[in-house]
Amino acid sequence: MQKSKNILIAPLNWGLGHATRCIPIIDAVLENGDIPIIASDGQALHLLKKEYATATFIELPSYDIEYAKEGENLKLKMLKDSPKIWKAIRNEHKVLHEIIHEYKIDGIISDNRLGLYSNLIPSVIITHQLQVLSGSTTWLSTQLHLHYIKKYDYCWIPDIDEVENLTGKLSHNDDYEIEKVYLGPLSRFKKTGSYQKKxxxxxxxxxxxxxxxxxxxxxxxxxxxxxxxxxxxxxxxxxxxxxxxxxxxxxxxxxxxxxxxxxxxxxxxxxxxxxxxxxxxxxxxxxxxxxxxxxxxxxxxxxxxxxxxxxxxxxxxxxxxxxxxxxxxxxxxxxxxIQSSMTSISSILKATFSSVNENSDPIPNSLST
Structure with a gap:
């Protein structure tokens, strides 16, 4: 009988969307007989604790993202806050090595947390932002994001690779260094077909x-x-x-x-x-x-x-x-x-982490930077 894998699942705490779209991922990990180790901070972590009361949870360094009171000041505020965001990315990358050892992690799935990449085990980033829109600085913000995406083994994109998609130009670029996997739209909900309006x-x-x-x-x-x-x-x-x-x-x-x-x-x-x-x-x-x-x-x-x-x-x-x-x-x-279907997450999980060797040597005391 194959041993269960410990899969670290870590959504960004920026609103609740990153956490909620990880729910079908967590469910697929459980469906495969593997063990989700859930890591985040703030409201995202709180929400997932309510959804999976018996799971193992880890609190990660906070990006501490807050919007400006006036919309036109958001980009300026994000630039001002960027040093603390980069610091949080570096800190979560530093603690990742300890997490891998302590929880015997076999694979990583990060939803837009940019510091959870590793050269020791397979690592995946979930993002639909292969182009990061920021007005006149879109090229720069996109290149910064791609810099981190390329540190992961795979980029899972929650959309379809077609013209009639949900994200428009956001989820497409011509960078062939990125191993792209289009999942189709991710949702924690199921269409019931009939209901009584209240x-x-x-x-x-x-x-x-x-x-x-x-x-x-x-x-x-x-x-x-x-x-x-x-x-x-x-x-x-x-x-x-x-x-x-x-x-x-x-x-x-x-x-x-x-x-x-x-x-x-x-x-x-x-x-x-x-x-x-x-x-x-x-x-x-x-x-x-x-x-x-x-x-x-x-x-x-x-x-x-x-x-x-x-x-x-x-x-x-x-x-x-x-x-x-x-x-x-x-x-x-x-x-x-808009017609689309979600790919079997269970199958993608199996394919992504099938190379993990259950009898591999102990993880060395070093981590890529």
């Missing part, structure tokens, strides 16, 4: 502060003019789940995967950020949506504009949004118009 609108918030709170406050004010039943998910991962009802709005601080699946099934329209994980989830479920990209977040703005230009989903800026704009949704094709 909510006319579901507000689904996520993302770093302070922009999450700024949008929350604006939408609560806008929803005073909305007559339908609303489910409002604040996206705050706290110790206890809280639910309150105020008039036509039911508020939750967060929902587990199973709870969120039911909520999405019972909601007719979804109002959310245009984060890529959210787009993948709503495409999987075939939901109608309206997007409000995070101000100054070039990728979210690009994705929202791309889907609007393709007549798939309408969008508006945070400053311009009015609740009456939701009436535009019926004029768009919807995310279900």
């Amino acid at each position: 909510y006319d609108l579901m507000v689904l918030l996520s993302g770093p502060e302070p922009q999450r709170s700024i949008l929350e406050k604006k939408l609560i004010e806008e929803l005073k003019r909305y007559s339908g039943q609303v489910l409002f998910i604040s996206g705050k991962i706290e110790e206890e789940q809280k639910v309150t009802k105020k008039g036509h709005i039911t508020f939750y601080n967060y929902l587990s995967t199973s709870g969120l699946q039911k909520a999405l099934d019972r909601s007719e329209l979804i109002l959310s950020r245009s984060g890529y994980t959210t787009i993948m989830d709503l495409q999987k479920l075939g939901k109608k949506a309206f997007f409000i990209p995070t101000p100054g977040q070039f990728e979210q703005e690009y994705l929202a504009q791309l889907l609007e230009q393709k007549n798939i989903v309408p969008q508006a800026s945070q400053s311009d949004f009015k609740i009456e704009m939701l009436d535009r949704v019926d004029d768009y094709r919807g995310l279900s118009s």
Whole structure:
């Protein structure tokens, strides 16, 4: 009988999207009879602890990413914060060697954490950003990202390698040094096919502060003019789940995967950020949506504009949004118009880590830099 492998799975703590799209990866590791060792920090780690209570968890150095209060200042703030981000990348790379030894790690899957590469065991990075949009500095930000991607054995891309994809130009480039594997869109949800509608609108918030709170406050004010039943998910991962009802709005601080699946099934329209994980989830479920990209977040703005230009989903800026704009949704094709399927993650996992030699010599006391 083949020995179980210990697979380190480490999502970036930047909003909740990186953590939630790792859920189908973790499930596939378990399906293969292997053992997921989950590593992250902050809200991402907290969320996964709620999903996998009996798993082994490791807290990694925090990138400590926070958005600017004004969207136009985001790039300046990211440049200002870059030294502490590079320091966190170096620190997580330093502690990786200890983690490999202590937990007998056989393989690494990093979702956008740039320091978890190794020359001792197979390492994978999950990213859809083979082009990193940053306005006038896009070439530089892309090259910096590719520099780290090339340190990994494989780059898993959660999209399809076709023109009619979800990410547009983000997930494509001509760099042949990168071993690319297109997974298809990743989602923790399953399309049930039928449901009984309970909510006319579901507000689904996520993302770093302070922009999450700024949008929350604006939408609560806008929803005073909305007559339908609303489910409002604040996206705050706290110790206890809280639910309150105020008039036509039911508020939750967060929902587990199973709870969120039911909520999405019972909601007719979804109002959310245009984060890529959210787009993948709503495409999987075939939901109608309206997007409000995070101000100054070039990728979210690009994705929202791309889907609007393709007549798939309408969008508006945070400053311009009015609740009456939701009436535009019926004029768009919807995310279900994009057909795609997810590759068998279990098979990819087996192929990626099949070369791990169960009887190999002890890992040397050195790690690549």
